[in-house]
Amino acid sequence: MTEESTIQDLETLVNPVEDFLRMERMPHIWCPGCGIGTTVNCFAHALESSGLDLRKVAIVSGIGCTGRVSGYMKLDSFHTTHGRAIPFATGLKLANPDLKVVVYSGDGDLTAIGGNHFIHAARRNVNMTVILINNFIYGMTGGQVAPTTPIGATASTMPYGNYEQTFNLPYLAESCGAVYVARWTSYHVRHTAKAMKDALLKEGFSFVEILAPCPTLFSRRNKLGDGLDQMKYYKESSEIKNDANTKDVGLTLQGKIICGTFVNKDKPTYLQTYNEFMAKKLGDRFTPYKG
């Protein structure tokens, strides 16, 4: 969004991200130093550079801090139940395949309570973009452990430290069948915006994991400083390794972060498969399904 502009009227120069926001609902609820707003900037950028017809973009979120994104974006937006954004999005997409459906939700929402739906939508290669903001915690409800909370980190329901194994989300997504898998952090704003754009334009189940600070719950409880300290950690500890084997990109507490585009392949989407299969099976009796 660095279009050229004159400096005629500084007072009226509007932050271009505002075109994508429900400004009447500002200020948002996120904490100082929270990375979700940063990812929203990237998403707005991605929407714009994608060239998509915004009237056909629908955003679906679940419950949690990241779940609030749908409420702030000026798109057809659906704030559904905890963990169930993906099946709602599946219904939306299958009923009107012309819609560009984006799921924007958090790590707990999408992979704990929503885990089953995540794996099946990926398995089916339903044409949707899933943007998962990973802050390693259940932020909104006060900092409970999530499947992504690193071993050793404390959470309100793991007060002595988390001892459970964590998900390696890119590995999970790839193994379930996602055609596009990328991970970045909210420090990597340009990469994030590009990955989101690529994911939006990708046909099939595309998955982008973005690490973001949760200063109020995750960082503070674990004495990791504030949002800025987490961003510095992302900058210092991340290594860009496109085409890394997703098996090797697991995360540890304040450990190395492998970023990049790990998977980018082509596979027929759910509807493409359905139409091809049914046409073959039913011949003239079948009219290709377009919604």
Add this chain to the structure above:
Amino acid sequence: MAADPKGIRSGAYFIDGDHACAEGAIAAGCRFVAGYPITPSTEVVERIAERFPLIGGMFIQMEDEIASSIAIQGAVWAGKKAMTVTSGPGFSLMMEHIGLAAMTETPCVFVDVQRGGPSTGLPTLPGQADMMQARWGSHGDYGIIALCPNSPQESFDLAIKAFNLAETYRVPVLLMLDECVGHMTERVVIPPAEEIEVVERKYWDGPRDELLLFKPGPNGVPPMVKAGDGYNIHVTGLTHDERGYPVMTPAAQEKLVRRLVDKIRLNADAIVEYREDGIEGADIVVVSYGITSRVAIPAIERARAEGLKVGHLRLITAWPFPAKRIRELSHRVGCFVVPEINYGQMVREVERCVAGRTKVERVSHGGGSVHDPKDIYAKLAGCLKG
């Protein structure tokens, strides 16, 4: 307006309630179904799975009932009429999303082919023990509509009615079959499409910038829109204002949730439906629904043959309950007899409306079969004595 003939197989058939329900949905214009297999409802979606690819519908077997019950809501907001189908255990899983549909005023149909419960219970045998759950099953306050067919023909007819009510009141509607009605095979007549009355979704047709997605019209029902039409709608399960934006205050709660309850309560006269037989001058009124309403008939006929004045009130809508009619009858009837395949659910509504003015007797049955008509007869014969 008349149904779209495409996809409707008019004619006379010998099919069971589950299959008839599927055909009713198709006749109503349903073209999206998400479901999960569960006895004794599975045949509904199996038929849909066969029929939909040939008529431009989309059926998907989701990974569980929770996914099914919300996938249909996504489909509704993309512009389709949508339905899901289940039985007791799945009905319990769907409760959160029935509440979501009520809160977001998403018109859709949930079919519960009731079986013996609780828990896994009796998967292949009848029950009618989900009736209170149908009204109160999701957390919080909301209004809802539930219909009870008592035959395969009614499974067809009331499936259409369910969709029509859903669209009229922008509300989820429950179609409460039971295993008997679902699995009994009878003659079902599917009329020509032009004789089938279908309510189409009322989309906003006012100026674009004046749309308030949750602002009620004169009957308490807001207009609908669909995703992709450029309205930038927001639909949330949080308590919200007329724009649909979350406003979590007691004032917003009062305004919204009271309207959700009143939307059905204050329109009850237009929604409530029941069938009466021999009510005039009756000393005893049998209140029944579903398969039990048919089992009650031989009992009622035997009692009448012995000189008892027995009327029969059969619920078509279990919810909203025909409170007005029951109250009215309670002033002149000696006893209400309520047979149900449960330990007393709709009888509580009868008791509530009767408010002690006259006797109310239940004929309970735990489930697994229908009543023996002798048991209903015995209650009829004895209820006015002593």
Add this chain to the structure above:
Amino acid sequence: MPENEPKKKALGSVVINAERCKGCGFCVEFCPTHVLKLSERYNAKGYHTPELIDPEHCTGCNMCGLLCPDFAICGYLFKKKAK
């Protein structure tokens, strides 16, 4: 700067909506040319907001705008003057 060295021309600038800012410091820390600093002033919420301390080195890259979680700052390029 020595007197006869040509003055560096800024390529762009920033617009700061200080009242939205929550003082997280992302923009200051990650500005590629370090032209921002949290000022001494407070906004109404009590946060120190950024100020452009070295306008000549602003490239208008909008890294600050992309980073800002509160949509409180954005960078823009000056229009190039025709020769």
